[in-house]
Amino acid sequence: MRTFRGAQDETLQTLPARDTTLNLFPKDFASTYRLAETLTLPELNAYIKTKIERGADDTQLYLSEKYERYSYPFAIVVLTLIGVILSARKSRAGVGGQIALGFVLAFVFIIFVMLSRNLAQVGSLAPLIAAWVPSMVFTVIGLALYRFVPK
Known part of the structure; x- marks a missing residue:
């Protein structure tokens, strides 16, 4: 063990051998780019547990990614109900405006999901909250459309 005290002062001390076994494997150095999307839920849970340990x-x-897998089915139901609400509205102008409004809401939802995912990744927002916020906001939008859109 070398100890430096200043630019020229150095002491050398010999110690007995130490065991430096690390819990690392060659597969740990592989690329993990977009790995979370390819894992099944049990594999993802095990991977998260290993990373935390x-x-x-x-x-x-x-x-x-784990929490989004639980929130997406709920979001699909909410967006489907919004689509049904928008399509049930009677309009003499035709269905073009309704289709356009449906597309705009779908794109806003996708942007909102991407924004909340990025906020979760940088640590500004808890991953559980980030996964469920878009669904909850669009649930409120769906309830407002159900209440105020003329039938």
């Missing part, structure tokens, strides 16, 4: 700080991406 190793003390990694980059679990936000994987936790976000």
Whole structure:
């Protein structure tokens, strides 16, 4: 063990051998780009557990993916109900405006999901909240459309 005290002062001390076994494997150095999307839910849970046990700080991406897998089915139901509400509205101008409004709402939802995912990845928002906020906001929008859109 070398100890430096200033630019020229150095001491050398010999210590007995130490075991430096690390819990690392060659597969740990492989690329993990978009890995979370390819794992099944049990594999994802095991991967998150391994990352936490190793003390990694980059679990936000994987936790976000896990929670989004639970929130997307709910979001599909909410967006379908919004589509039904918009299509049930009677209009003499035709269905073009209704279709356009449906597309705009779908694009706004996608942008909102991407924004909340990015906020979860940088740590500004908890992954659980980030996964459910878009669905909850669009649930409120759907309820407002149901209440105020003429039938």
